[in-house]
Amino acid sequence: MTENLGVVGEHSPRRSGVERVVNAPLPTVHGKFQAIGFMDHDRGEEQVALVHGDIATDRVLTRLHSECLTGDAFGSRHCECGDQLDAALRSVVAEGSGVVLYLRGHEGRGIGLLAKLRAMALQADGLDTVEANLALGLPVDARDYGVAAAMLHDLGVRSVRLMSNNPRKREALVRHGIQVAEQVPLLIEPCESNITYLRTKRERLDHDLPHLDAVAHLS
Numbered sequence: 756m757t758e759n760l761g762v763v764g765e766h767s768p769r770r771s772g773v774e775r776v777v778n779a780p781l782p783t784v785h786g787k788f789q790a791i792g793f794m795d796h797d798r799g800e801e802q803v804a805l806v807h808g809d810i811a812t813d814r815v816l817t818r819l820h821s822e823c824l825t826g827d828a829f830g831s832r833h834c835e836c837g838d839q840l841d842a843a844l845r846s847v848v849a850e851g852s853g854v855v856l857y858l859r860g861h862e863g864r865g866i867g868l869l870a871k872l873r874a875m876a877l878q879a880d881g882l883d884t885v886e887a888n889l890a891l892g893l894p895v896d897a898r899d900y901g902v903a904a905a906m907l908h909d910l911g912v913r914s915v916r917l918m919s920n921n922p923r924k925r926e927a928l929v930r931h932g933i934q935v936a937e938q939v940p941l942l943i944e945p946c947e948s949n950i951t952y953l954r955t956k957r958e959r960l961d962h963d964l965p966h967l968d969a970v971a972h973l974s
């Protein structure tokens with residue numbers, strides 16, 4: 756008898772959609788979370804939801820946090836991403852319950868790490884963050900929030916209080932069937948290193964950043 760040496764499952768249908776894979780306790784400096792890991796079979800990306808407390812179905816305090824290696828891990832002052840992540844985690848603990856979705860594949864508004872670094876180099880030469888992406892022949896914002904909505908659906912969340920200054924996140928969630936009961940500002944004090952970036956987000960990407968008016972003195 757001839758042994759079948761083919762690849763296991765090579766004729767099985769390819770999975771699609773978002774699948775919950777694992778749930779593990781994750782103590783952090785901010786408090787205790789459950790790290791719920793998901794697999795996005797459509798994009799081949801691993802995603803995680805950090806859940807604190809017993810979340811309800813409606814008006815769940817929620818942050819959709821786009822992956823940012825330079826800000827989240829290295830403490831970059833070019834953006835406010837790391838500070839926003841910390842603030843979101845603190846907020847859900849203070850609230851008693853909530854969700855922070857850490858969205859991989861969103862690096863550099865979806866263009867990837869190396870392209871983001873190239874864009875940052877162009878910004879150092881005087882372009883703003885929008886102009887830099889376009890100069891590289893890349894989209895200004897390539898992020899997709901369908902996976903975020905799918906993760907929330909899996910967690911039983913129907914409506915959220917969304918911690919964000921970005922109206923496109925709200926629009927994307929609503930488009931994918933998650934209601935946004937309230938948009939909660941997540942304002943971080945700017946510094947000289949990120950003020951130009953933040954002003955560009957407000958003026959060209961429609962982010963709601965009213966606190967920038969109070970720091971007109973920053974260059």
